[in-house]
Amino acid sequence: MANIMEPIKVKNVEFKNRIVMAPMVRFGWPSLNGIMGQKLVNHYKEAADKEIALIITQALSVSEERNGRGRPGVFLDAHIDYLKEIHEECIKNDTRLFAQLSYPTSGYGSNDYIDVNKLPKEKLIDIRDLFIRAAERCEKAGLEGIELHGAHKFFLNMITSHISNKREDRYGGDLNGRIALVKEIVESIKSYVKDDFIVSYRMGWNENLDADINTAKAIESIGIDMLHSSSGITDRKDIKVPEDFPYNEIVYVGTQLKKNLSIPVIVVNNIRTLNRGNYLVEENLCDFVAYGKPFLADVNFVKKSLRNSNYEACFKCNECKWFIDGDKCPSQVKLNRSK
Ligand SMILES: Cc1cc2nc3c(=O)[nH]c(=O)nc-3n(C[C@H](O)[C@H](O)[C@H](O)COP(=O)(O)O)c2cc1C
Structure with a gap:
């Protein structure tokens, strides 16, 4: 029986345990022209020696055009260096680093919302190529892999879901059509990266288990190496979690996808403790x-959990302060005071 501290290999890449730092935007911590600010770079570097097997960066924009609000990106060659700087610290500690690649959109009803049905085919091809070029930069920076952001109503979530994608061209229609763009991205990335480079996909589940299992299987069949299961177009779902399952529906769906796939599966959401x-x-x-918020609350979450496996780092504020400014996180404030 494996446990959470046991190493695992994906392709030829060794992960020292099963713990992942989830992708999380550190809002309010500035970046300039897509280059991560030094405070943010240091924040990631600080996590490199904290017993985390895999750090996934916050969503990095693949597109200059869609990169608002001083967020970091990976849409220029000038972005390779900050990724390299973080990765070098990771290598020293046998920690793996993936960049989460996203074409930023914010879902139905927001100002940022993109209707995937209204984009001309040429625009989709441009977006596809932005993902491919961003992955190329990540490989140049030395990263062990990337994660395509296909959850939380981001662009790849919307293009792969039949709820949002009503296109009638080669990028719409049945499941094969809806995942065609992701397939082209994956195939192109794989045609030039070294064999060990890992392409992970964060999949947002959308409706019912059968449909989501089918989507996950299709995603696996196009060459994705790891699946990270999270929420998707959450206003439409029909998932019944068994009463004795001690986690939420997001985790539940991930565990069901795991049963149906051969590739490694990451689950997330409100898992809170090492024990769980x-x-x-x-x-x-x-x-x-x-784990997301546990690491935002305390970068030493794993180290402390190894002494007390029920350690809970996050104070569970009604609204996570990290959505505005992480410096205001009460756990951070407390930890800084006791330094
Ligand atoms: C401040 C904040 C920013 C986030 N940014 C991202 C992101 O960039 N990409 C992403 O896929 N998920 C993002 N998430 C979701 C997390 O990756 C994770 O799925 C979520 O926090 C649930 O896990 P937790 O309960 O362990 O925190 C973010 C979450 C928070 C709290």
Whole structure:
């Protein structure tokens, strides 16, 4: 029986345990022209020696055009260096680094919303190529892989879901049509990267288990190496979690996808403690466990959990302060005071 601290290999890449730092935008921490600000770079570097097997960066924009609000990106060659700087710190500690690549959109009803049905085919091809070029830069920076952001109503979530994609051209229609763009991205990336480079996909589940299992299988069949299961177009869902399942529906769906796939699966959302994560690995309900807010609250979350596996770092504020300014996170404030 595996446990959460046990190493695992994906392709030829060794991960020292099953713990993942989930992708999280550190709002309010500035970047300039898509280059991550030094405070943010240092924040990632600080996580490199904290017993985390895999750090996934926050969503990095593949597009200059869609990169608002001083966010970091990976749309220029000038962005390779900050990724390299973080990665060098990771290598020293046997920590793996993936960049999460996204074409930023904010879902129905927001000012940022893009209707995937209104984009001309040429625009989709441009977006496809932006993802491909961004992945190329990540490989140049030395990263072990990338994660395509196909969850949370981001662009790839919207183009792959039948709820949002009503296109009648080669990028719409049945499941094969809806994942065609992702397939082209993956195939092109794989045609030039070294064999060990990992292409992960963060999939947002959208409606019912059968449909989502089919989508995940299709995603696996196009060459994705790892699947990270999260929420998707959440206003339409029909998922019943068994009463005795001690995690939420997002984790539940991830565990069901794991049962139906051969590639490694990451589950996430409100797992909170090392103990709860360990149970999921021990029961073979997933291969990796991602934590988000626990790491924002305390970068030493794993180290402290190794002494007390029920350690909860996050104070569970009604609205996470990291959506505005991480410096205001009460856990951070407390930790800084006691330094
Ligand atoms: C401040 C903040 C920013 C986030 N940014 C991203 C992001 O850039 N990309 C992404 O896929 N998910 C993002 N998420 C979602 C997290 O990756 C994770 O799925 C979520 O926080 C649930 O896990 P947790 O309960 O362990 O925090 C963000 C979450 C938070 C709190």
